[in-house]
Amino acid sequence: MIKTITLPDLGEGLTESDLVGWTVAVGDTIELNQVVAEVETAKALVQLPSPYAGVVAELLVPAGATVPVGAPLLTITVDVPAAVDDAVPVVDEPDVVEPDAAEPAAAPERTAVLVGYGPLVEASSRPRRRARSAAWTAAHAVEEVAALVAGRPIGPRVLPPVRKLAHDLGVDLNRVAGTGKDGLITREDVLHVVSGDRSTPVVAREAAVRPPAPASRPSVPASAPRERRTPVTGVRKQTAAAMVASAFTAPHASTSVTVDVTPTLELLEHFRADRAMAGHRLTILTLVAKAVTIALGRNPSLNARWDEAAGEIVEHAYVNLCIAAATPRGLLVPSIKDAERLRLPELADAIDSLTEAARAGTTTPADLTGGTITITNIGVFGVDTGTPILVPGQAAILAIGTIRRQPWEFQDEIALRHVMTLSVSFDHRLVDGAEAAHFLTDVAGILARPGSVLSLV
Structure with missing residues (x-):
């Protein structure tokens, strides 16, 4: 029997996904819940498992295509008992018999699987991979010849x-x-x-x-393409739409300050040497994040959003702190929920876990929503300062520049100190220039004199 597997609803109101690639090929024998494809939504990379064990009959969508929810993805030849067939949420199609199909084996012993997902799974030994048919081999040979031509x-x-x-x-x-x-x-x-x-x-x-290459252009290597085109899909497509919406909706303004963070670096080394902090990856980003949560308590206008429909400004009593992460899929901005409640070691663990998940492509859609303010660490790229664009729905984004050792006035003398530039972009509908300046100087003050803030740890 042929079963058609469709793109499921991945939640968060998403209506389509991009098919990144197949992990199976026509003729492959697959197991129940084996990953058959990877799809990229505007929020995360998702692996799709098969609700059936069987043989892949046809791949209906090419890699790179954008697929709406409910659209057919692939067909699988399965042998499902009638008693189970009605409970499986896939589309039936007429039976087909493949020319090289093997003799049907005796029905194996079956055991139950997760409730609400797929049929019963075979408890016998792992099925062997079926030899690919001559038709499949010929089809792929034709594809390669066409590519060569x-x-x-x-x-x-x-x-x-x-x-x-x-x-x-x-x-x-x-x-x-x-x-x-x-x-x-x-x-x-x-x-x-x-x-x-x-x-x-x-x-x-x-x-x-x-x-x-043509003889008239010997200077151009034969292997060098004249241009490269990349489809705008997934995270890049979502990011582009969000940035355009933000830039043309919220009136952006920005301000910056350079601060001597030598005391913060000294405190950081003290924490790293403390056995109580063992196992926690503390960085300058951790301390800046803690300083931001403290400064927002004094400057709530930067932890707010503009409700256009209601004609209201909504100030949040919590801080869902977003950390911008550059990943192979593009820029992701996952958030740490209720970051203001976390102590320094917990905040360090949360940042580490969130950024690692973003780079590995395992960030969930829930992690990518609900943020109230963002930190972007452009200093890791050796950049001193910048004016980042706001994440839609947020009032402010703080950019952390690189730390440089340079001459600085210290105790009425010139000394080599570690300095860093902080820049904040803000929505001028929500935040006045004075409020942004107070927030920025509060963050800078904490980093310049961390020992004066007892709640830092």
């Missing part, structure tokens, strides 16, 4: 387990040349890239299928 690069050959390994390790398969049969990328190829032993770029593979 059109001058397009042939995609990497890789089996699903190796593809998953590459994803988990952050390896771009397009930058790896396979050493297996017919250029198949093996597990060893991926591990070699991670270890730094070898990394063969895809340029070599592309050069083999790209026509030679």
Whole structure:
């Protein structure tokens, strides 16, 4: 029996997702709950499990396509008992018999799975991968010939387990040349890239299928593309829309201050040497985040939002602190809920966990909503200052510049001190210039004299 699996509703009001890639191929035998595809919403990267065990019959959507919720993704040939069939939330299609299908095996023993998700799962040994049919092999051969004729690069050959390994390790398969049969990328190829032993770029593979450069332009290498086009999807698409909406909706203003943070760095070293802080990754960002939560208590207008529909300014009695994180998928801004309640070690753990999840692509949609103010650490890129655009719905965003050791007035003398520039962009409908200045000087004052704030830890 053929079952069609559709794109599920991933929540948070999302109506579509981008298909990042398939982790299975036509002809693969898959298990119940095995990941078959990865989709990217405007908020997170999600792995889609299969609600059936069976054989992949057809992939209905190409990688990179935008798919609406409820649209068919793939079909699977399954052998489901009639008693279970009605309980499965997928679309039935007429039975088909494949030319190379094996003789049906005896019904295996089955055990229950998670309530409300999928059928019963086989308790017998793991099913063997079915040999791909001649039709499947011929179809892929035709695709490769078409790619050669059109001058397009042939995609990497890789089996699903190796593809998953590459994803988990952050390896771009397009930058790896396979050493297996017919250029198949093996597990060893991926591990070699991670270890730094070898990394063969895809340029070599592309050069083999790209026509030679015209004789009249010998200065342009045959393998160098004239331009590169990248579809605007997923996080990048959402970020672009949000930034445009913010820039043309909220009247932005900004102000900055440079502060001597030498005492804060000294306090940071003291904390790191304290056995009570062992196991907690404290950084300058941790201390700035704590200073922000303290300063917002004195300057609530920067922890607010503009309610256009109600014609009201809403001040939050809590701080959902967003930390901007640069990831391979683009800029993500997850938030730490009720950050003002966290002590310094707890805040350090929360920042570390949130940023690691963002870079790994495991941030949940709930983590990416509900923020009330944002910190962006541009100092990690060696930048002194900037004027960041507000996250929609927030009144302020604080940019942390890099820390530099430079001559500075200290105790009526010139001394080498560690200084840093703080910049705040704010919505001028919600925040007056004086209020933004008070907030910024409060944060700077805490960093200049951290010992004077007993609630810092």
